[in-house]
Amino acid sequence: MSATVVGAAAATVLALTWITTGFWAFVFVGVAMLVGAVAGRVADGRLDLRALADAFRGGRSSS
Template sequence: MTHTVTGILVGAVLALTWVTLGFWPFVFVAVAMAVGAIVARVIDGKIDLRNVADAFRGKRSSS
């Protein structure tokens, strides 16, 4: 599946959620999708949680 098709499907899910359930359920679904994407990237090893924690603590990773 290409990124374009994935984007279209995500947009369709969010649009249908907004139309059928309203604004706040739309926000909840969008946040849940974002959290799911982040968890998937952590599992795949594309995001290192130690680097993220260091960034929140103000530590520089480039030095």
Template sequence: MASSPTRTGILIGAVAALTWVAFGFWAFVFVAVAMAIGALVGRIVEGKLDVSALVGAFRGKRSSS
């Protein structure tokens, strides 16, 4: 069975909801932040995110590319 973005989204939502129910709001926030950081690192490793452009965006530099 192939993985699809919809199934991945459902799995992520289920993990987040179960975390909230089982451990409370702050555990949910921690899991959500950890998942976002993991996604960011994954994009960098795959080469789908330009780190220098990201740093420039945080510094307030604009780029049209």
């Protein structure tokens, strides 16, 4: 699946959530989708949480 299809599907889910259940459910679903995306990237090895934490703390990167 392309990034465009995934983005459109995510936008559809969020829009339908907002329409049917309201703003705070929309926010909750959006945060849950973000957490799921981060967890997926960590599981795939495409996101290094230690490097990310070091960047936020002002640490140096090895690259």
